[in-house]
Amino acid sequence: MRVGGSFVYPPPHLDLRRIERLVLIAGGVGINPLISIFTSLIQVQESQRPKEIHFLYGTKTPTSDMDPQSMLFLTRLIDLVAAAADPVNVTLSLFLTNTGYEDGERIEHGKLPNRTYAKRIGKGDLVGALDGWRGKGAQGGAGREDTVCYVCGPQRMTDEFVEVLRGQEGMSEERVLCEKWW
DSSP: OOOOOOOOSSOTTSOGGGOOEEEEEEEGGGHHHHHHHHHHHHHSOGGGSOSEEEEEEEEEOOSTTOOGGGSTTHHHHHHHHHHHTOTTTEEEEEEEESSSSOTTEEOOOTTSOSEEEESOOOHHHHHHHHTTTTTTTTTTTTTOTTEEEEEESSHHHHHHHHHHHHTSTTOOGGGEEEEOOO
């Protein structure tokens, strides 16, 4: 049995002043280390955190009514995004499976984040977060040199996402970190 993990923010090998965009990608219980990083960053002064933080969270819908209380840390995430009070630069994208909605459909639900989708996180979602959702870095990976990604979730998802992210133009292995507890 192994206890603990290797996730720390900021990454010890990178200059904190060179992190402009942070992308946190969680699958299921993989949210645990990422919610800690996100909470700490939202609690510090805005000038002490990256200009952009994009959180992608994929999970199964445990109930048919899609109650945020039934999804691990979702209400806390929603509260933290609201506390940041910056809907353009601090975003939460929720990806739900087992919803009964058509795959890929945007879910309009008063209790869920505006960016909620009935699907798994896909390559396009990862690239969108790398580029800050506004496409600033869309020209051949420009603007990604100050982006750092953290990935934590089931083994297959983590391995796939790390490969996709590290393979994107403008990204390097040292700026795509993952936690493997298995």
